[in-house]
Amino acid sequence: MPPRRPVTGRSQSPRARYAQELSALRRARKVSLRALGEAVCCDHSHLGHMEHGKTLGGPELAQELDKFYGTTHLVVLWELAIRDPSQFRERYRRYMALEAEAMGLQQYAPSIVPGLLQTPAYARDLLKAAGPMDEQALADDVTARVGRQSLLSREDQPQFRAILDEAVLRRPLVDIADWREQLAHLRQINERPNVAVQVAPSSAGLHGLTNTDTMFLWLPDGRTVAYVETGYSGDLVEETRDVDRLRKAYDHLRDVALSPRESGELITQFMEEALCEPVESM
Incomplete structure (x- = not known):
């Protein structure tokens, strides 16, 4: 079993701690992202995104990584990261x-x-129903939501x-x-x-x-x-x-x-x- 690198620094977000541990374990094992991807049946670029904190992946992948490294804590870190309100x-x-x-x-x-x-009127009513907000913020949110529709054009x-x-x-x-x-x-x-x-x-x-x-x-x-x-x-x-x-x-x-x-x-x-x-x- 490879030595586990202590996760320190309480000021770090759960997501950052998870990403740091993934990177540290892989480097300690001296395995490439591509080889790791083949071992756990996952695209190597996705694993790279996880190590950079861009995505968390799913619980099954965290379990597969624990199995590969002979550890048990990655799934715990994943659960902490996914529950982080931010x-x-x-x-x-x-x-x-x-x-x-x-x-x-x-x-x-x-x-x-x-x-x-959604039409602007529908978006406005829906956003108002979600909770109180001032008129300018509401208008900005409606504009942003309707603006998304430009991708269809x-x-x-x-x-x-x-x-x-x-x-x-x-x-x-x-x-x-x-x-x-x-x-x-x-x-x-x-x-x-x-x-x-x-x-x-x-x-x-x-x-x-x-x-x-x-x-x-x-x-x-x-x-x-x-x-x-x-x-x-x-x-x-x-x-x-x-x-x-x-x-x-x-x-x-x-x-x-x-x-x-x-x-x-x-x-x-x-x-x-x-x-x-x-x-x-x-």
Whole structure:
């Protein structure tokens, strides 16, 4: 068993301690990243990102590394790093960087319209519902969220498929005029050549992603990563086994969802129903 390098410096973040220990153990063993990747069945560049603190990997990989080095503490350090409250912000920043370069995107939305499909009015109401904020901060957040949608208009036009649970269409905005605008936007963007919107009807029943908002990103280097989110936290999933498990659930859901054409017709039906609702007066 290689000697364990003491992890010192309480001021270090759990993520930094984990990265430092990974690097120290590999150098003590005098093994290259490529050789280590072959030993634990992981891409060597991903291991390099872990040693530089850019990603944490998954618990299975931490266990495989413990097995390779003959240690038991890497999975403990991983658990400390993943539970660090600051990691949500860091993971989200990394996700945004990956989203900007993605060649293709697929998303399942269980309860709200995805950010890439939201109108400014919808984004504003959603952000206001999350908690109080001053008007300038709210306006800035709305601008930032809507600004993300520019990636769908890039010159290379990445493909985007969004599967919306029927519950999304049954949760209108308070202002009916704003809600009609959002539905019209969904119907319009569904006609773009690089965008497909599908609706998973309630009759499809329970499935593997029932309560999990999930986005898949196809990256230029050939990898696929996923981002799973609740209203209060999110996780970037990069381990191949975990991503594949999520993708199988997504593929099953896509098979039982309405086609883009049928989904467009259903959205039109909801628009027509909204026309019967009185517009809220100011």
